[in-house]
Amino acid sequence: MLYKLTGHRNSKRLHNTFQKLSRSFDNYIQCYNSSPIAYLTLNEQGVIKQANPSATHLLTGSNEVLLDEKLETFIHSSDQDDYHFFIKDLLDNKNDSIVTVKLVNRGIEYRQPECSGFRLIDCSRSLCKHQNPLLYIVLRGVVNRNIKNGVEFYLSIQNVSESLRNQEIITCLNQKLEEKVFQQNAKLVQNNLDLTKKITELTQSKKQLAEREAKLNSIFDAxxxxxxxxxxxxxxxxxxxxxxxxxxxxxxxxxxxxxxxxxxxxxxxxxxxxxxxxxxxxxxxxxxxxxxxxxxxxxxxxxxxxxxxxxxxxxxxxxxxxxxxxxISLRKQQEQKEQTHLTELAHVARLCLIDEMGSGIAHEINQPLTAIANYSQACLRLMHVEKPDFTQLSDILLKIHQQSLSLGQIIHRIKNLVSYQAAIRTNTNINMLIQEVVSLCMLDFNRNNIHICLNLLEDMPEIMIDNVQIEQVLLHLIRNSIDALKNSKNQRQLLIQSCIRNLNQVEVSVQDNGSGVDEGEKNTILNTFFTTKIMGLGLGLSISKSIVESHQGILDFTSKTNEGTTFYFLLPIKTVSHVSR
The missing domain is CATH 3.30.450.20 (PAS domain)
Known part of the structure; x- marks a missing residue:
């Protein structure tokens, strides 16, 4: 009876224990199947005998059955040796063995961490070596030797792809950051060197500018x-x-x-x-x-x-x-002195001209005097007749009056020529001046059998000149042409022309058909004291040139041997509304 009671208790105890074990096993199975960690059971040949859903999904990317497949078929070829060494270590009772291997990519798409280098340092996706589609796992395991006819391997598999790639990315980013920092440091060092050089150059330039400014200020004030x-x-x-x-x-x-x-x-x-x-x-x-x-x-x-x-x-x-x-005070004073000196020389030259033209001037004066004397005698005879013809007397007296005026004009021109006076410039028609000078020289033209021809432009604009001085220039040029024609065997001709040049200048030319100027004298004929006359002073042409230049004009000549010489001068066309002194 006691035996039965004891057996009954034991049986009941065993039943309770079995129920507990059953519940524990169910809990284990539930934990095993729902665990996020992958678990595999391999036989001694490495064939998968059992796998939880996490292992199935990790290795296949789906829920297909893994049983009876060798685990090594899922391992990447480059890591096969490491895997086999891992299994060997387990067999050698090295239960702390661990290995990291890559899985073969069977077309499974794995989510990869986005590298921040693409955004932060402009890395190229196509060149990034960390964009690897393979899956990395860590294997840990133990060996069960209590199996009949062999052993079993219990392996846990941890997916470390993301952590490894993150570590690789961090390492890569650190390396690139170091490179970037190195480059930036190199640039900063170079920029610092350039800046130091620029500062040195600017300091030197500033010093040079200060020296130049001081020099310019000294020149400026001096x-x-x-x-x-x-x-x-x-x-x-x-x-x-x-x-x-x-x-x-x-x-x-x-x-x-x-x-x-x-x-x-x-x-x-x-x-x-x-x-x-x-x-x-x-x-x-x-x-x-x-x-x-x-x-x-x-x-x-x-x-x-x-x-x-x-x-x-x-x-x-x-x-x-x-x-x-x-x-320009000193220059003005010097110009005034030169003008005074020129006026004095011109006066001397005019006196010489009058001396040379003495007989011609006497003839010019004698002609109206003779006419006046003859007309006076005629008047006296008419007045003594019984019935004087007052109309005829009036005509004769008018002629006496005209001859007197003509004589007065001649004397006035001669007086202006020989008198010493300051320069007086007025608005003048150059053609009228030419005609007056020609009238003074008519006796010389006639005596030397010279044919005089005037070709004067009509409506010639007035120019501002000193009449006496320009008259002197014309007289001298005409006298030179008369002297050049005296010994000519050809028909002696003298042409005086006036025209406008360049729209703003009056040109007057005196042309003869004499023997021309010798080649050796062309460069010196306008110089002071040069003369070809035995009693000449050599002042006429040089003074004439100075007079024309004082009027802002030009005096020059052209000459051809045995064809003649042309002296001409140009004067600017400008007038004033008042007399300038």
């Missing part, structure tokens, strides 16, 4: 010419020391003052007045870089003659003008 810089508004922004010397204003007194206060003749010098107006009104057509002759006005109100030239330049988009002022 310049004998006044230099005034003013803005387009016309206000002065800088001056040099010469301006203070010229005008008596200090530099501070002239700053921000109008440039006009230094010029006294803006109302007289129209071109310069126009220039200043154009500068101030910002006229884009303004013409500068010309030289203007004006009168400056000093602080005390006195004036001084100046030459002014203005240059234009831009600084930071703003226009500035610099006026260069030259004191």
């Amino acid at each position: 310049s004998m010419e006044g230099i005034v810089t003013f803005a387009q508004s016309g206000l002065i922004v800088s001056t040099n020391m010469a301006v203070e010397t010229y005008f008596g204003y200090s530099q501070q007194e002239l700053l921000n003052r109008p440039f006009n206060i230094l010029i006294a003749s803006l109302q007289i010098n129209k071109p310069f007045q126009t220039l200043i107006h154009q500068l101030i009104t910002k006229d884009p057509t303004v013409l500068i870089n010309q030289i203007y002759e004006v009168n400056g006005i000093r602080k005390d109100g006195s004036t001084l003659p100046l030459e002014v030239s203005i240059v234009k330049y831009s600084i930071d988009g703003a226009l500035y003008f610099t006026g260069i002022l030259r004191d």
Whole structure:
């Protein structure tokens, strides 16, 4: 009985234990199948005998059956040796063995981590070696030797693809970052070197600029010419020391003052007045870089003659003008001396001309005197008749009056020629002057059997000249032609012409058909004291040339041997509304 009770208890205990074991096994199976870790059971030949769903999905990418397949068929060929060594280590009781291998890609698409290098450092996807479609796993296992006729391997499989790739990406990014930092450091070092070089160059340039500025300021202040810089508004922004010397204003007194206060003749010098107006009104057509002759006005109100030239330049988009002022007082004084000297020489030359033309002048005077005497005798005879013919007397007296006027004009011209007087320039018709000079030389033309021909342009514009001086030039050129024709055996001809050249010049030429100027004398004939006459002074042509040049003209000649010589002079066409002295 006791035995039965004991057996019954044991049976009941066993039943309870079995139920517990059954429930535990069910829990194990449930954990095994739902575990995210892949588990495999292999026989001694490496054939898969059991696999949980995680292992099936990891190796096949689906739920297809893995049983009776060798695990090595899923291992990448490059890792086969590592796998077999792993199995061998397990058989050798090395239960701590672990191996990382790659699985064969059976067309399974695995989600790969996005490398931030594509976004951060512009890595190329096509060249990225970490975009690997293979799956990495870590195998761990134990061996069960309590199996009849063999052993079993229990393996756990962990998918480490993402962590490995992340590690590779981190390593790659660190390497690229180091390269980037190295490149940036190299650039920074180079930039630092370049910057240091630039700073050195700028320091040197600054030093050179300072030296150049000091040198230019020294030249600026040491310049004998006044230099005034003013803005387009016309206000002065800088001056040099010469301006203070010229005008008596200090530099501070002239700053921000109008440039006009230094010029006294803006109302007289129209071109310069126009220039200043154009500068101030910002006229884009303004013409500068010309030289203007004006009168400056000093602080005390006195004036001084100046030459002014203005240059234009831009600084930071703003226009500035610099006026260069030259004191021409000494030049004016020298010009006045030269003019006085020329006037004196011209007077001497005119006296010589009158001396040479003495008989001709006497003849010119004698002709109207003879006519007056004859007409007077006729009047006396008519007055003594019983019934005088007053009409005839009136005609004769009118002729006496005309001859008297003619004589007066001759004497007046001779008086002007021989008298010493300052230059007086008036608006003159050059053709009338030519005709008056020709009339003085008619006796010489007749005596030397010279045919005189005048070819004068009608409606010749008036020019501003000193009549006496230009008359002297004409007389001298005509006298030279008469002398050149005296010994000519051909028909002697003298042609005097007037015309307009270049639209702004009057040309007067005296042409003869004499023997011409010798080749050896062409370069010296216009020089002072050169003469071919026995009693000549050699002043006539040189003085004539100086007179023409003082009128801003040109005197020159052309000559051909045995064909003749042409002397001509050009004078500018310009007039004034008043007499200039």
